[in-house]
Amino acid sequence: MPSYCAFFRGINVGGNNQLPMKELTAILESLGCTQVKTYIQSGNAAFDSKSRSRTKLATEITAAIEQAKGFAPLVVLLEQHQLKTIVAANPFPEAEDDHKSLHFFFLTDKAKKPDLAALETLKAADESFQLKDDVFYLHAPSGIGRSKLAAKVDRHLGVATTARNWRTVSTMLELASA
Structure with missing residues (x-):
């Protein structure tokens, strides 16, 4: 099962697009994501998902947040090995x-x-x-x-x-x- 890192743009910045990390965790879990961990309030999450399509999963995450919170954040979704390569x-x-x-x-x-x-x-x-x-x-x-x-x-x-x-x-x- 792939491990992903999600980086959201414009969440909880300047009082706009409020999305507490507990709610983000619940949204990700509702999409079948497991082992969800968030880091600071600016929209960073690590999780596992059975999804093999980053593009499809990112679209599903954005749509679920829009449905729950009324705004559609940009999300960059990377597999763990990709982030490791970027850091290296x-x-x-x-x-x-x-x-x-x-x-x-x-x-x-x-x-x-x-x-x-x-x-x-x-x-x-x-x-x-x-x-x-x-x-x-x-x-x-x-x-x-x-x-x-x-x-x-x-x-x-x-x-x-x-x-x-x-x-x-x-x-x-x-x-x-x-």
Whole structure:
């Protein structure tokens, strides 16, 4: 049975799209997911599912949340082995000691015509980034909150993303492996 990690965009942010993790757990279990574990309130869940189609399962999760809560969040669903590969491919291992400076932007689809040159002009002197497959890695030592580049990632990649810092990504991998 595949183990999955779900990363939701825009849940419990700024008082909008409220979804307590107990309710998220119940929704996932109603879809046949087992061993559900959540991490922090921003929408991260690890679970097992008999479903072999990530796309179908992500669509079912979004529809179930919309039915229960009235909003349809974007969800990026990764199998455990995919997340493990993404973590291993981190181009900024020196940043792993500062979990707040290293961010993973999970793309909902392949970036067909990413404008990396535009992102290059937006980055601060201490920022570095790299696009690898379906992940945009950002090392922002001064913080993501002030990063002009971070605010424009979706626009210049041409695809929706949801971002997580190093601590969240590594914790989610641990939860999926447990």
